[in-house]
Amino acid sequence: MWTDKHRGIRVSQEELLCKNTCGYYGNPAWQGLCSKCWRERARPAGAPRQDTRPRNDGTPLTFSKFEEKKNIEKGHRINTMRRLFWGSPSPPKRQESSESQTKALKAYQSLEPGDFTGFLKILRSPSSQRLQSRCTAFLNTMEAYHDLPVQKQSDLVLDFYQSFAEYFSSFPDAQVTQIMEHVEKLIMTRLHKWVFCHDSCDDEQKDLALQRRIRSLNWVTPQMLSVPFPDKKTAVTSDPFLPAITAIIEMDAKRAPQDKLACVSKCSQHVFEALSTSRSEPANADDFLSGLVYVVLKANPPRLHSNMQYVIRFGLPHSLMAGESGYYFTNLSCAMAFIEKLDGPALNLSPEEFEGYMLRQRAPSVGNKRQQIVSDTQNLLEELKGRQEKLDQGVVALNVQLQKWMQAVRSQLDEATAQFALVQEEITARPELSNVFSSPSPIASLQGGDKDQSVQVLTDQHARSKETDC
Template identity: 85%
Template structure:
């Protein structure tokens, strides 16, 4: 079904590469060049001194003197910046011993991939004091001169990357890339608040323009972009691209360029996963770019232009020129460029239809139909879920009622037993009390009778014996 329509987005692999045929990825923001070639083209050529001797008529070349003065002032400014960064008119040569240098290199060689905490520990060690001092001096200087134009700040950061990487020139390229990734994160996490969306550029205005442009295209459907989309909702949301939308929105919360690139890579991987679940055929480059355009239109990421320019200016060149992150970021740039120039033919629409959609005078029938189907499916799913929950609630209430009745019966039975036992014990206690009273009274009577008998016997004895003789 998707192959019958003409795809609105077509970008070949060759079109993604640099115009200079250097083998790296180009970018629409750099007019199709990679970051290295773009910087070489954008960097103004060195002013050639036009000093010549006076003509025969003795007329001085005032312009040549002006150029000489300008070059002198430029050299003075360069030396000033070098003194700020290095503490001397020119970059100092390595003054550390070969043994200390070897110990530092050995410590960095033992660093595990992705261990940023370990990198900070090594950098703060006494053996790496020189490297730490360079980073600290550079950060303090950049913060002090944060009013410089953002392009100048970008050049200073890129020059610092290059000079720092020269310290590890003997390392393999992969290991240098890993170390420089940690350096980038350390530097740019602290400089983010000074250089992101700088006052010297119009990034904020372009963010607003891009956001309004994306908001005006909220009517674009996956079918218009030829994006394979499931016929039935896969979940309550009904959008398999939701994880990709979430990932691209998270990019604005990151501070280091590599973390923003990680969000772009995560978003792109989710796009491929959504395409694989929505289409039986493997996703190709056209499907991926169409899906990425759909994700950007639905997400409308905050400050998208500023985030992309931040990565352009302050990210490591190799992360944008090659590799998976470079490929994904180049496709994101192509998607943004496509959205900015989106018109009717790109969506297989006539200019009249496109203008009608942009003016909200009409809505895609397929979009309305799909929306109704989606709402109906979501409602049915919610009703079934609520019905199941109601049944479970009724069953729970019945079970709880039975348990409550059994408990009441058990309590009443135990109460009756306790009452009967209490009555029996009380009866026994009363009987024992009466018995003890009776026995005590009878024993008292017997004792009194015994005493009386003894007294009677004693009287009889006395009468029988008669009066006793007494001595005179």
Template identity: 75%
Template sequence: MWATPDKQRGIRVSKEELLCKNSCGYYGNPAWQGFCSKCWRERARANGAHGQDARPSDDGTPLTFSKFEEKKNTEKSRRINTMRRLFWGSPSPQKQQESPEGFGAALKAYQSLEPGDFTGFLKLLRSPASKCLQSRCTTFLNTMEAYHELPVQKQSDYVQDFYQSFAKYFKGSSDSQVTQIMEHLEKLIMTRLYKWVFCHDSCDDEHRDLTLQRRIRSLNWVTPQMLGVPFPDKETAVTGDPFLPAITAIIEMDAKRAPQDKLICVTKCSQHVFEALSTSNTEPANADDFLSGLIYVVLKANPPRLHSNMQYVIRFGLPHSLMAGESGYYFTNLSCAIAFIEKLDGPALNLSAEEFEAYMQRQHLPRSASTREQLCCDTQNLLEELKGRQEKLDRGVDVLYAELHKWVQAVNSQLDEALTKFAVVEKEIMAQVELADFESSSPHNVCPKEEDQVVLVDQEHGPKDTHC
């Protein structure tokens, strides 16, 4: 499936390799051995039924153990039949004929829902006209939670069957309207069942997550040039990694609960990859560039629980979201990228087996990695130099602060001395002023005026009136 990358186009995969091996026209998936979800389920169910019919009657086990197995299988079948009756009720045709007059108006209301109006869908589902649909959903959810210990593949089959039975209520609507309604239903059902079915104990998803995470971590030395990813040159005015938005989008997938929300993250990631390729390459990005860029994003991001998230979407997502359309194409490419990473070897990167092993053992580093190390070393030296300059500046500031403190003390001392001298001078001036006032008020210093009449005291003749 994989071709050796060249300098221009990197990893190559034809469109036919992305389609279902059954030639049904839908997208296949490595997780389904190249089949689409529909063909894979039909094939799995057929093999399961054949395996039950072909089971030998005498397998050499003791009679008591055979009876125990028979009793166990009978009990399991009884529980499954009970679940089916709880999920879909009796197959009586009268159930299909029961259609209240208000339900027709409710169907029109469902058809008028705006895209993404999940709140409006919940309001319609709670309306009296949708009581039968609400009852089906409630019964299904309660029963799935009660039987959450069933194998995850069996739970997946029940959820997919419930999707089909629920869609029959809207068979008179257009395909786009039914798709929109079913997306709302999927979000309602799987948001509630997420904690019960995600990374289920009956499967090895957690082990596969750890294995894939270690594998991606061991390949963190792979460069865009090795994958043939168009990357901006040093002369290109691009700040930072142009694939950073794509890395952020694929990491956010683990925080979502509904399969369609996880698919939206995959779609956003893929769109950001195309945007990064358009800024890094003068030519339009093609499918080969996109797959190479997506592989690089996965290696750089190392998304948490990637395998579990992919399997969750495969098991409980709506089939039309994975089999066709933009989301199906992007999800298939992501599955191919994961399969490529799991089988990555030297020839896929234009390396010999010895070179690949040396890189895996960290004995050699790619040229770009050496350049990054040199850049890191230069940056570290620059930081050390800046640190020394900063310490020198801090010492200068301390000296300046000490000198400023001494200057302030000197100024304060001079000011106190000046104030003291000023007080002495002020006292002297006040004394002189008082003396001058006293002298000016003395009789000998009175300046007589002709128009003023005063009484002069004569020591010999006594007081007498006179005019000065």
């Protein structure tokens, strides 16, 4: 399955599908089965899901009395859990609940794709009070019983998804999927700290083992994995798979399973983009899986096994069984399985050469690698030198502009100072002029005195002339 003389990794489309030929994608963690077939196989023999409840129609049961008693007790437990999570129905308010249900359904139908904030607003509205109370009761119960084994917690969460989806049975499948993605994000964001890397499982030990395994394979080159790389010499920091490495590392920071799947899908899309730029022809499935293995080896994502198991246990089943997200997730699981079982023939190496690489007794193409590093370093130094020259030229131009700006500011400041002095002089001169015009002038007073004297002389002369006439 994994080895080939010309290519290190080869997985056909049939090998990615479920072994029960149900049409969905399988997973190495489920022994090549999809989540539905794996859960059906994991159930006890003779205890299918539809027969776990006691039958009240009077038909005889085909099980023994012990099995019948066991099923009845299991049915009681299921009903008890449902009452805890969903509450008891209230017959007197059936008409009001149907009206509120119709109103809530109309609000959910108008919800836009990806609008998680709008979903929360609708869920908190009075018409969705019953759904909100169910979610709250389920979350409180899961937090109270967080010591349960992780597999039982997974079953409870998936049963809650199924029961919640029945509320929207009249909706199209696309709208139900959209609403259930919001429900999953709401529930698992709250339960992440209780169920992720649970104490009842060995996820932490497997994470450490996988990290040590990936760290021991850091000598694997893209040529060994038959990853198509660009032939031209590029700089050290221009790795075409760097965006994919960043995306797969970001998966550990997400809480909701769909957000982790989105990181896987983003990483896979970056792998396809890097492969398309590395070679002229379109990338095929074998090249994609080889590139994905190279990304995982170079990134060594934190808690990769725990994140994968978290998505498997608490994610929506349809997200893992079909679509792009299911295909990418299945390929990532195959890449993990390939890394765990990696040997010499998978890399076109003899067992002795592979052992020598693992023991650090050999290094792959040391001379060529050193020469490539030297050439890449020289190219990088030349690029940095050119950047430094441009920076120096920019600094000189900036100094010239700064000096011109300082001169212009000084000239404007001098001009403003001169204008301010002139304005101040005008302001001080205006009161003096007003005082001059308001007080009588000496010339006017002298002229007025002369006029009075002349009038007096004329009067005396006229009187004298009258006397002489007499």
